[in-house]
Amino acid sequence: MTTTPKSPRKSVQTKIAAALLATTVLGAGVAGFSGTSMTPATAEAVRVETPAAAPGFADIIEKVSPAVVSVRVKSDIQPASSDDFGFGGRNFDDLPDGHPLKKFFREFGPQFRDGPRAERHQQRPRRPRPTSQGSGFFISEDGFLVTNNHVIEGGSEFTVVMDDGTELDAELIGSDPRTDLAVLKVEEAREFVYVDFADDANTRVGDWVVAVGNPFGLGGTVTAGIVSARGRDIGAGPYDDFIQIDAAVNRGNSGGPTFNLSGEVVGVNTAIFSPSGGNVGIAFAVPSSTARSVVADLMNDGSVERGWLGIRIQAVTDEIADALGLDGTNGVLVADPQADAPAAKAGIRAGDIITAVNGDAVKDPRGLSRRIAAFDPGTEVEITLLRRGKEQTINVKLGELPGPTVAAADAAPEAAPETALSDFGLTIAPAEDGDGVVVTAVEPDSPAEEAGVRAGEVIREVNNKPVKSASDIEEALDEVAKSGRKAALMLLERDDTSRFAAIPLNRG
Numbered sequence: 089m090t091t092t093p094k095s096p097r098k099s100v101q102t103k104i105a106a107a108l109l110a111t112t113v114l115g116a117g118v119a120g121f122s123g124t125s126m127t128p129a130t131a132e133a134v135r136v137e138t139p140a141a142a143p144g145f146a147d148i149i150e151k152v153s154p155a156v157v158s159v160r161v162k163s164d165i166q167p168a169s170s171d172d173f174g175f176g177g178r179n180f181d182d183l184p185d186g187h188p189l190k191k192f193f194r195e196f197g198p199q200f201r202d203g204p205r206a207e208r209h210q211q212r213p214r215r216p217r218p219t220s221q222g223s224g225f226f227i228s229e230d231g232f233l234v235t236n237n238h239v240i241e242g243g244s245e246f247t248v249v250m251d252d253g254t255e256l257d258a259e260l261i262g263s264d265p266r267t268d269l270a271v272l273k274v275e276e277a278r279e280f281v282y283v284d285f286a287d288d289a290n291t292r293v294g295d296w297v298v299a300v301g302n303p304f305g306l307g308g309t310v311t312a313g314i315v316s317a318r319g320r321d322i323g324a325g326p327y328d329d330f331i332q333i334d335a336a337v338n339r340g341n342s343g344g345p346t347f348n349l350s351g352e353v354v355g356v357n358t359a360i361f362s363p364s365g366g367n368v369g370i371a372f373a374v375p376s377s378t379a380r381s382v383v384a385d386l387m388n389d390g391s392v393e394r395g396w397l398g399i400r401i402q403a404v405t406d407e408i409a410d411a412l413g414l415d416g417t418n419g420v421l422v423a424d425p426q427a428d429a430p431a432a433k434a435g436i437r438a439g440d441i442i443t444a445v446n447g448d449a450v451k452d453p454r455g456l457s458r459r460i461a462a463f464d465p466g467t468e469v470e471i472t473l474l475r476r477g478k479e480q481t482i483n484v485k486l487g488e489l490p491g492p493t494v495a496a497a498d499a500a501p502e503a504a505p506e507t508a509l510s511d512f513g514l515t516i517a518p519a520e521d522g523d524g525v526v527v528t529a530v531e532p533d534s535p536a537e538e539a540g541v542r543a544g545e546v547i548r549e550v551n552n553k554p555v556k557s558a559s560d561i562e563e564a565l566d567e568v569a570k571s572g573r574k575a576a577l578m579l580l581e582r583d584d585t586s587r588f589a590a591i592p593l594n595r596g
Contacts, residue, residue, distance in 0.1 A: 229280050341357045400423045402423050
C-alpha cells in the first residue's frame with residue numbers, strides 16, 4: 089500500500105484556514121458573552137458557598153421529651169342544677185301560654201322533679217370537674233415545673249401526666265397573670281429529667297426551634313419551625329415582649345416549651361393568632377429571660393414583686409412631638425401621676441417626658457414598664473425627663489405594684505349651657521368643679537375626632553395651660569398656631585384617668 093505525499097503549499101493553506109476559523113469562532117463567543125462591553129462586572133451576587141442542610145431533631149427530642157408533661161386541671165365549679173326541666177339554659181315557664189310542653193310539665197313536672205331521680209341528684213357528692221388541659225415542663229430534678237397561668241387559673245386539683253403515661257398529683261406554688269406564667273410542684277421520691285432556660289439574647293430571627301406539647305390531648309407532640317420575629321406586642325399585658333414562631337402550636341400546647349437546637353428553652357408557648365382556633369403558623373412564646381426571672385420569684389415566695397412609679401403613661405406620637413416642639417418621638421409622656429404614689433411624691437408632673445431610667449434610654453411605654461418592673465420595691469432610681477423643653481433628673485424611691493384594678497364605666501356628665509368650638513368640631517360646657525370644660529359632643533370627621541377626643545371627657549389643659557372656658561381654649565390654640573406648630577396638646581380626663589391628645593390645627 090502506498091500513500092501520496094501532501095503538497096507543502098496545500099498543507100500551509102489548510103493550517104491558515106483552520107486558524108482563521110478558530111479565530112472567528114472564538115471572537116463570536118467573546119462577543120456573545122460580553123455583549124457590547126468588555127468591562128468586567130465590579131459587583132457579585134450574594135452566594136453561600138456551603139448551603140445549610142436541614143437539621144434533624146430526633147436527638148434533641150429524645151433527650152428533652154421526658155421533661156415535658158401534660159397538665160390536667162380540675163375545678164370546684166359545678167354545672168347548673170338539672171332539677172328544673174328546661175332547654176338551652178331556659179326554663180319551660182318561659183314558653184308562651186298555651187304551648188303543649190308548658191301545659192304538660194305544669195301538670196306532670198312536679199312528680200318527675202320530686203321522684204327518685206331528684207333524690208339521687210341531691211345525694212350525689214360535689215366533686216371537682218375537669219376544666220382545662222395544657223402542657224408544662226420540669227425545670228428542676230426535685231419536681232418544679234412551669235406552665236401558663238391561664239392553664240391553671242381557677243383550678244383546685246392539678247395532675248401531671250408524664251411522657252411514659254404516669255400520672256402524678258401536683259401543687260400550685262404560685263402564678264403571675266401579668267406574664268401568664270405559673271409554677272407547679274410534684275412531690276415524688278424520684279429525680280425528674282429537667283431542662284434549662286436559654287439566653288434568649290442569642291436567639292435570632294430565622295433560628296430553628298422545636299415546640300413540644302400536648303395539643304388536643306393527643307399526648308407528646310413535636311413540631312418544628314423558625315423564629316419569625318422578636319419583641320412582639322400582642323396586647324396581652326404591659327410587659328409584652330413575645331417571641332413569634334411558625335412551628336405548629338395549637339390548643340393544648342399552652343405552657344409547653346419551645347427549644348433551640350441545643351435543647352434549651354427559648355420560650356414558653358402562650359398564645360396563637362388563629363381566626364379558626366387552629367394553627368395558622370403564628371404563635372407567641374414568653375421569652376426565656378422573662379420566664380427565668382418570674383419563675384425564680386414564684387419558686388421563692390409564690391408571687392412576683394415589681395417596682396412601681398404610679399403614673400399613667402402614653403406614647404409620644406408625631407403629633408404630640410410636634411405640639412411640644414420635640415425633635416423625635418423617643419420617650420414616654422406622663423399623662424397622670426397618681427396622688428400619693430412614688431412619682432408624684434418625687435415631683436414628676438403631667439406633661440413630663442421620661443427619656444431615661446438610671447441613664448438607660450427609654451423609647452416607649454412598654455420599655456418603661458418593663459424597666460421599672462425589673463426593680464424591687466424600695467429601690468431608688470434616677471429618672472431623666474424633659475419638662476417644658478429642659479432636661480431634669482429626679483430620684484424616685486419605687487413602691488410595690490398593686491393588684492389590677494377595674495376601671496369605672498364611661499359616663500358622660502350632664503351638660504350645662506353649651507359653647508361650640510366649631511372650627512375643631514367640639515361642643516363644650518363648664519365642668520361641675522369649675523376646673524376645665526366638659527366635651528359634650530364631637531363632630532364626625534373633625535380635628536377633635538381625628539385626635540381621639542370623646543364626649544364626656546374633661547379638657548383640663550391646652551399646651552400646659554389650665555382652661556376653664558371656650559375663650560381660654562381659643563387663646564391657647566391661637567398661641568400654638570402663632571408659634572408655627574401643627575398641633576396643640578390637650579390634657580383630657582375621664583373617671584379619674586388622664587391622657588394627652590394632640591389636636592391638629594387644620595381649621596375650617
